[in-house]
Each structure stands twice: as structure tokens, then as C-alpha cells.
Amino acid sequence: MEDAIIIRRAREADLPELIGIFAGDEVGGHGDTTDESAFDEYLRAFHVIDASQNEQLFVAEKAGEVVGTFQILFNRTLTGRGSVSMIIEAVQTRADMRGQGIGAKMMDYAIEEARRRDCRLVQLTSNAARTDAHRFYERQGFAKSHAGFKMKLK
Helix, strand or coil: CCCCEEEEECCHHHHHHHHHHHHCCCCCCCCCCCCHHHHHHHHHHHHHHHHCCCEEEEEEEECCEEEEEEEEEEEECCHHHHCEEEEEEEEEECHHHCCCCHHHHHHHHHHHHHHHCCCCEEEECCCCCCHHHHHHHHHCCCCCCCCCCCCCCC
16 A cells, blocks of 8 residues: 555665755754755764664655654663653654644554553653644643753753
8 A cells, every 4th residue: 555654764865854854844943954064964863873772763654755753762760660761752744744644653653662662651842832743642642741841052
């Protein structure tokens, strides 16, 4: 079925499409750019993530195109009796593909991976301005349970 959404580990060849998705995000304010001079920074980061045992970068693919992405991180703490939690980061669906179930498919995949790895909980943060995303996460079963704080250093 050509319209099926496939979730798979990201590959180096996906970088141009991933960078385009991040650069197109007007709300995030992460400074992402499709300027070729920045490509090596993305490439270095990709290789670090790809080599990590505690980080994994995924893409959602539809009809052979990258239409979404998310990253998962595993964090063991002494709280919760030394349990592991999953952090979901950098969740993005390509702007022209939103509302087609891609985000739900990505979240389902991440949550199943958390269960497989016997995680105690799954957590994520979302920009306060993304009210549509907040409703989406609540529909997926996430609860607003904590306040988040950030300090920009760069």
C-alpha cells in the first residue's frame, strides 16, 4: 500500500529532508537552516546520535518521502528505583502532511519502544505556543503534569 506510513531509523541520506522540516518550523526558533554551510554541523550531530545506545532518530516515510521525524532518548535515574524513562524530542511532521495520522503513528511507535525497553514513563516537552500540538499529545494519552524550564546558553 503506497500510502502506508513507515517508521524507521533515520539514515544519513535523510538529512536534507530532515533539515528542511526543521528549518520550516517557524515556532521552534532553534536556528535551523537549509544553508549548505551548516550541513556539516547536522552531519556531525547525526553521527553522534546514530552511534549512541541511548539515543535514536526516526523518520516517518510515506510514498518514499520523509514526512515526519522524532528522536527518543533513554534516561536512567536513581529515582523510581533506578528505572528508565524515555524522552521524546524533536517531533515534527512536515507542514503539508499534518492531520494525516503521521504524528499518531510516530507516537505509537515511540511508546511501543518504551514498553519494549521496560521504561517507567514516557515524557516530552512542547513549546508553550503549540496549542494544537498540546491537544494532540493529550489525545495520545499524555498529561500536563509538570512545568518545564529552559535556559538558553547559545
